[in-house]
Amino acid sequence: MLSEELRSQVEKVDILIVGAGPAGMAAAIAAKEAGVDSIVVLEREEHMGGILRQCIHNGFGLHRFKEELTGPEYAQRDIDRVQELGIEVRCGTTVLSIDENRFVTAVSKEKGIQLFACGALILAMGCRERPRGALATPGTRCAGIYSAGTAQKYVNLEGYMPGKRVVILGSGDIGLIMARRMTLQGAKVLACVEIMPYSGGLNRNIVQCLDDFGIPLMLSHTVVDIHGKERLTGVTVARVDDKRNPIPGTEQHFDCDTLLLSVGLLPENELTQMAGVEMSAQTSGAVVDDALQTSAEGIFACGNVLHVHDLVDFVSAESMRAGKAAAEYVQGKNRAGRYAQVKDGNGVRGAVPQRILVPDGEAEPIQLMFRPANVYENSYIVIRDGENQILRQKKRILAPGEMVELTLKPEMIKAFSGADLTVSIEQ
Amino acid sequence: MKKVIVIGGGVVGCALARQLSRYEADILVLEGGEDVASGASKANSGIVHAGFDAKPGTMKALTNVEGAKMYEAFCREVDAPYVRSGAMVLAFDEKQRAVLEKLLRQGEENGVEEQRIIEREEILRLEPNVNPDVVCALLEPTSGLTSPYELTCALADHAAVNGAQFQMETMVEKVVPENGGFRVVTNKGDYLCDILVNCAGVNSAALHNQLSESKMTIIPRKGEYYLLDHQAEPFFQRTMFQCPSKMGKGVLVSPTAHGNTLLGPSAEDVDDSMDLGTNADILAKVRDAARLTWPGMTLRTVITTFAGIRAHGTNDDFVIGAVEGVPGAYETVGIESPGLSAAPSIAKRLGEQIVREQGLNEKSEWKPAPRREKPFYAMTLEERADVVRKNPEYGALVCRCEQVTEAEIRAAIRRPVGARTIDGVKCRTRAGMGRCQGGFCSPRVLEILAEELHLDPTEVTKCGGESHVLVSTIAQALQKGGNHNAQ
Numbered sequence: 001m002l003s004e005e006l007r008s009q010v011e012k013v014d015i016l017i018v019g020a021g022p023a024g025m026a027a028a029i030a031a032k033e034a035g036v037d038s039i040v041v042l043e044r045e046e047h048m049g050g051i052l053r054q055c056i057h058n059g060f061g062l063h064r065f066k067e068e069l070t071g072p073e074y075a076q077r078d079i080d081r082v083q084e085l086g087i088e089v090r091c092g093t094t095v096l097s098i099d100e101n102r103f104v105t106a107v108s109k110e111k112g113i114q115l116f117a118c119g120a121l122i123l124a125m126g127c128r129e130r131p132r133g134a135l136a137t138p139g140t141r142c143a144g145i146y147s148a149g150t151a152q153k154y155v156n157l158e159g160y161m162p163g164k165r166v167v168i169l170g171s172g173d174i175g176l177i178m179a180r181r182m183t184l185q186g187a188k189v190l191a192c193v194e195i196m197p198y199s200g201g202l203n204r205n206i207v208q209c210l211d212d213f214g215i216p217l218m219l220s221h222t223v224v225d226i227h228g229k230e231r232l233t234g235v236t237v238a239r240v241d242d243k244r245n246p247i248p249g250t251e252q253h254f255d256c257d258t259l260l261l262s263v264g265l266l267p268e269n270e271l272t273q274m275a276g277v278e279m280s281a282q283t284s285g286a287v288v289d290d291a292l293q294t295s296a297e298g299i300f301a302c303g304n305v306l307h308v309h310d311l312v313d314f315v316s317a318e319s320m321r322a323g324k325a326a327a328e329y330v331q332g333k334n335r336a337g338r339y340a341q342v343k344d345g346n347g348v349r350g351a352v353p354q355r356i357l358v359p360d361g362e363a364e365p366i367q368l369m370f371r372p373a374n375v376y377e378n379s380y381i382v383i384r385d386g387e388n389q390i391l392r393q394k395k396r397i398l399a400p401g402e403m404v405e406l407t408l409k410p411e412m413i414k415a416f417s418g419a420d421l422t423v424s425i426e427q
Numbered sequence: 428m429k430k431v432i433v434i435g436g437g438v439v440g441c442a443l444a445r446q447l448s449r450y451e452a453d454i455l456v457l458e459g460g461e462d463v464a465s466g467a468s469k470a471n472s473g474i475v476h477a478g479f480d481a482k483p484g485t486m487k488a489l490t491n492v493e494g495a496k497m498y499e500a501f502c503r504e505v506d507a508p509y510v511r512s513g514a515m516v517l518a519f520d521e522k523q524r525a526v527l528e529k530l531l532r533q534g535e536e537n538g539v540e541e542q543r544i545i546e547r548e549e550i551l552r553l554e555p556n557v558n559p560d561v562v563c564a565l566l567e568p569t570s571g572l573t574s575p576y577e578l579t580c581a582l583a584d585h586a587a588v589n590g591a592q593f594q595m596e597t598m599v600e601k602v603v604p605e606n607g608g609f610r611v612v613t614n615k616g617d618y619l620c621d622i623l624v625n626c627a628g629v630n631s632a633a634l635h636n637q638l639s640e641s642k643m644t645i646i647p648r649k650g651e652y653y654l655l656d657h658q659a660e661p662f663f664q665r666t667m668f669q670c671p672s673k674m675g676k677g678v679l680v681s682p683t684a685h686g687n688t689l690l691g692p693s694a695e696d697v698d699d700s701m702d703l704g705t706n707a708d709i710l711a712k713v714r715d716a717a718r719l720t721w722p723g724m725t726l727r728t729v730i731t732t733f734a735g736i737r738a739h740g741t742n743d744d745f746v747i748g749a750v751e752g753v754p755g756a757y758e759t760v761g762i763e764s765p766g767l768s769a770a771p772s773i774a775k776r777l778g779e780q781i782v783r784e785q786g787l788n789e790k791s792e793w794k795p796a797p798r799r800e801k802p803f804y805a806m807t808l809e810e811r812a813d814v815v816r817k818n819p820e821y822g823a824l825v826c827r828c829e830q831v832t833e834a835e836i837r838a839a840i841r842r843p844v845g846a847r848t849i850d851g852v853k854c855r856t857r858a859g860m861g862r863c864q865g866g867f868c869s870p871r872v873l874e875i876l877a878e879e880l881h882l883d884p885t886e887v888t889k890c891g892g893e894s895h896v897l898v899s900t901i902a903q904a905l906q907k908g909g910n911h912n913a914q
Contacts, residue, residue, distance in 0.1 A: 002808065003809050006808060006809065006812060044824065044827065092822075092823065094824035094827065096811075096824075096830070105808060107811065107815060107821075107822045107824065108822045108823075109815075109819040109820065109822035109823050110819070110822070111822075112812060112815040112816055112819070112822055113808065113811055113812040113815055128862075128863045128866060128867065129863070129866050131730075131731075131862075131863055131864035131865075131866055132731075132864065133654075133729060133730050133731030133732065133864050134729055134730070136653070136705075136707075136710060136726075136729060136732045138704065138705045138706050138707045138710070138732075139704045139705065140703055140704040141703065141731075141733060142889070142894060143888065143889035143890070143893075143894035143895060143896055144894075147866045149866065150865075150866050150867075150869065150870065153870055154870060154897060155901060158870060158874075158884070159900055159901050159902075160884060160885065160897040160898075160899070160900055160901065161897065161898050161899050161900070161901055161903075161904040162896065162897055162898065163898055164898060164904070185901055185904050185905060186904040186905050187904065224707070225704070226704070227704075229701060229703075229892075230888075230889075230890065230891070230892040230893040230894040231893045231894050231895060246707075257898070270828075
């Protein structure tokens with residue numbers, strides 16, 4: 001129970017948004033534009049923009065703005081709009097807890113402990129990088145091992161180099177971007193080592209960040225040992241078999257002082273779990289419906305905290321839908337209808353949303369997203385309503401590194417039988 | 428005033444320095460590592476053993492049981508974590524039941540209290556995640572948990588506020604008796620003292636052999652572990668042992684003092700006492716062995732794997748006392764498990780012996796240990812509101828996984844034996860100890876270290892020596908890169 005003093009400090013807001021990265025900003029803009037005035041955005045960093053601030057390379061905004069922007073430029077457009085709309089953003093403010101009744105506690109240097117009772121809560125905390133520990137990579141625990149994003153922060157925001165001779169483990173996009181960045185900054189990048197037989201990153205990044213600089217991409221290889229007592233002195237790399245076990249005799253040594261890890265991103269859902277929200281093992285994010293609402297009423301999730309995206313453009317689009325839906329929720333616009341469940345079929349991982357409302361009234365188009373579980377060539381994306389095939393789309397190439405986005409048309413949604421929808425990839 | 432040099436800033440060396448700091452003596456602790464607790468005290472199971480495992484009549488048995496009984500007060504005095512969580516030794520067949528009965532009798536002989544054998548139903552009620560094939564277990568309610576590095580740091584702080592000096596990154600190369608005292612030759616120069624105490628862990632036998640005719644041998648024994656993230660509801664309430672083997676207590680599954688879950692250790696004799704690398708095959712064995720205790724084991728929340736080295740003496744017992752035939756020299760040799768549990772007893776016994784034999788006088792005033800604020804993560808909302816009002820730096824969360832604030836990181840650096848490195852901050856505050864392993868907080872921790880210690884960011888290290896985190900500014904890198912290309 002709260003003390004009398006604390007209870008008197010509780011702030012009532014219509015919509016509270018956790019995170020002022022691209023997801024939180026887009027959600028705030030959309031909610032405000034949908035007519036909600038009482039909005040507060042909490043951001044733990046000292047600035048808005050999230051991880052875009054350190055993504056100084058270009059390639060952002062092609063879908064949304066039809067032009068190529070750097071990360072900070074992309075972020076600035078949203079920052080400007082947030083400010084123009086007069087949305088309150090509290091930076092340097094870390095959320096400490098949330099619960100299923102949308103009671104939120106946060107802390108900052110300036111305002112101390114802050115308490116919120118909110119009509120709707122939008123979770124936009126983003127994701128974090130998988131650390132070395134999660135891989136249980138053998139070897140010593142010396143200095144010189146960084147997740148790619150941490151290295152990116154040192155180089156792009158702090159202006160320091162973490163090392164000179166670099167091996168990159170994993171071929172996620174941040175690792176690829178950092179291969180180029182470190183090279184341009186005078187470091188020697190020896191190799192990018194990927195345990196899978198395909199890259200986890202976008203094809204354009206392989207071409208522009210590795211191929212253009214002559215950095216070898218070693219597929220079906222991994223780091224099997226890490227050397228160095230104080231600072232890293234080298235790594236041993238070996239080929240792996242089709243079960244991803246290292247093949248003895250294939251080891252090769254690289255002398256390096258730096259190992260960057262780009263081995264996957266994990267939605268950062270510790271707060272989400274505090275609220276007892278139903279989670280998906282496939283996405284590591286919340287289970288949501290087509291309005292991005294979680295299993296807890298009035299709690300919405302969007303962006304990389306929901307599922308890890310490839311492109312910020314899609315984060316923004318998804319988050320705008322969440323902002324609009326949260327606004328409609330606090331405005332009391334009830335969504336009547338029945339739900340159809342979306343299931344992952346063959347070759348499909350983490351289809352979002354997991355529940356689709358078949359409304360009694362007008363339906364609107366719905367974006368369905370998922371990752372292919374493997375690389376598929378000349379295959380079909382198929383959606384079945386029960387046994388009944390309702391969509392079949394040919395795809396020349398599908399890969400885990402590229403998220404698939406489908407639009408479900410209103411007439412298709414209205415026709416759902418109520419059986420489970422299964423999304424699959426078929427040859 | 429007599430000069431005392433304690434060689435080794437592990438839990439035993441720091442506990443002894445603290446014990447001696449009650450008396451009129453000029454105490455200097457020489458530590459080879461960059462921080463206290465940089466050897467066996469840093470990487471172990473963190474368990475305060477009840478004392479049923481040691482052979483009756485040995486120093487291990489005596490100091491373990493005595494130490495375990497002192498632990499709660501010991502930790503309270505220096506403000507270090509201690510939980511009396513209890514333990515179980517599991518038996519999976521009737522043959523193992525006989526082993527438990529033997530352990531029970533051994534425990535009784537050692538003076539362990541409250542222990543009893545319990546049957547399957549009770550085990551599963553107390554620990555629902557345990558393998559249902561379990562037949563019976565030895566329940567040890569007096570077993571406990573501490574945080575070994577936090578305890579060691581706290582002991583060092585308490586010694587320091589009472590005048591003990593600590594000098595890190597000081598490797599002792601040679602000890603020579605000289606003028607009724609000793610000359611200690613190190614990489615940082617020579618030190619003279621009247622009283623020498625060897626608490627050098629894996630190096631304690633080598634040091635003993637320099638002084639004494641009788642020879643001792645220590646084999647570095649490596650143990651590898653998995654550390655899992657803390658859960659709202661821990662998988663196990665108690666430390667779960669399997670029946671012991673020749674190589675030690677076997678693989679355990681245990682909660683930590685902070686609610687994480689620990690699996691391990693392996694036990695493997697190695698040549699190099701500095702070799703803290705982990706090995707995939709050995710970790711796989713740890714995993715498989717732990718599965719016997721915990722069939723539903725999930726490694727989805729593994730935070731990290733690590734290795735620790737313990738100083739296994741070939742004589743299989745602790746050697747504690749005066750070095751025979753060398754007046755003024757004392758030692759603790761072969762302090763492997765249950766050394767953490769025994770540390771309070773070892774420090775008290777050896778301390779009292781030194782005081783008696785060397786005629787040290789008690790000080791008129793022995794200052795209490797510096798209090799630490801309750802960690803932010805453990806505070807109630809009211810306490811948090813209060814503390815942020817008093818010090819706004821509590822409002823800046825630096826480590827989001829473990830909820831560590833800027834105020835706590837600065838305080839850890841400003842402690843009497845303060846953090847000097849990223850790992851030093853981690854040990855004292857838990858910043859970087861969580862699921863992201865410092866991915867988010869280490870740049871900020873580095874920045875605060877640089878500020879507090881007046882260092883350039885490139886001078887800040889992970890764990891001392893050459894373990895720099897940043898090698899240059901980006902401008903310097905380009906200059907160097909340019910020169911390199913020109914050649």
